[in-house]
Amino acid sequence: MTPAARRALAAAERLFYERGIHAVGVDLIAAEAGVTKKTLYDRFGSKEQLVVEYLADRDERWRAFLAPYLDAAEGSPAAGILAVFDASRAWAAEYSAKGCSMVNAHAEISDPAHPAYAIIAAQKQWMLGLFTDLAGAAAPGRGGRLGRALMLLHEGALVAHGLEVFPDPVGEARGEAEALLAAAGAEG
Amino acid sequence: MTPAARRALAAAERLFYERGIHAVGVDLIAAEAGVTKKTLYDRFGSKEQLVVEYLADRDERWRAFLAPYLDAAEGSPAAGILAVFDASRAWAAEYSAKGCSMVNAHAEISDPAHPAYAIIAAQKQWMLGLFTDLAGAAAPGRGGRLGRALMLLHEGALVAHGLEVFPDPVGEARGEAEALLAAAGAEG
DNA sequence: CTTTCACTATACAGATCGGTATACTTTTGT
């Protein structure tokens, strides 16, 4: 990716996330990035593609942000589950004031054939898989239901954070996750 | 509200919810409602006001939908909590294929001074109050934490439903709510 | 040395945006 393309994508990510996809025009993105519209279209081809790369890049950055938290749990699946909530809490505080970008993008896209749809669906499936895998390792035979419960708590916490329903919802969700693990007799 | 205004609001609600607020123009709303743009502006004054009434009306319809479920619980707070999930499950199946309209609208509005903001915030506070009140009655002294946990499960379920993360998330959330109530030693 | 690539600057096209103006007809309440 060229320097101008990087600046354009960075500006697009910030603007799309803060103001919404349809509310942000390509002229504004180009201006904020200090890039001409020609360059923007030479690199990305369309606004739709810019949206796709926005979501894909943000997902990639979230997974990279999460990785060291998971590594620190070192083979303990119960600790790994709590590590996801710890990572989410830090991520939410720093990058996610408006809630989950995937959920927000989904609210603005109606056509299931839109290429962003697949990214959004895949991101949620990856998170569900992560939770169910860890839950299955922590409490054999209960991974499915426990994983889905953790997914609900996690998604709910991101929404509650974005809408400021009450303080520290991700920390609260972590507490409930801990109780679920204890109730399921999870191995440390 | 005049007949044309009712048709216009009904069309606006459907289109805003299905396609998003910024993706829907007033010309389309007027056309789908079989109403001229003049009438639309005579009745509502602006698109912003139409958005406000969309959210306020949907919230009102949800509360009216929920009321008989709560009434059927007849003074049992634990049954009342499960009744909320039962109502949500039915509501989601019939009216909420794209998830929570408040969450989705919030994704498209960046200005906190927008009049829709207050409606969205109030709706979430009302739900949190409902959960904490019922939880406090079901398990005295634990209403706060239990209510917040129920709120997280409920919000997460609506998101998971809208994004089709796994089947019947609201039913799944109901099951987790039941377990939470049992663990808190809730009175029937 | 020259071709290629990344980039700037500016102007424009065609469509759609929210909102208004004009002129007329239909319904409704007293």
Added chain:
DNA sequence: ACAAAAGTATACCGATCTGTATAGTGAAAG
């Protein structure tokens, strides 16, 4: 019966939308 309210139809406004075209600059690579 009559006036006010509610409605239709249509044309228009300036702004903004995504996307393209034209012309030229600077640097790097073969």
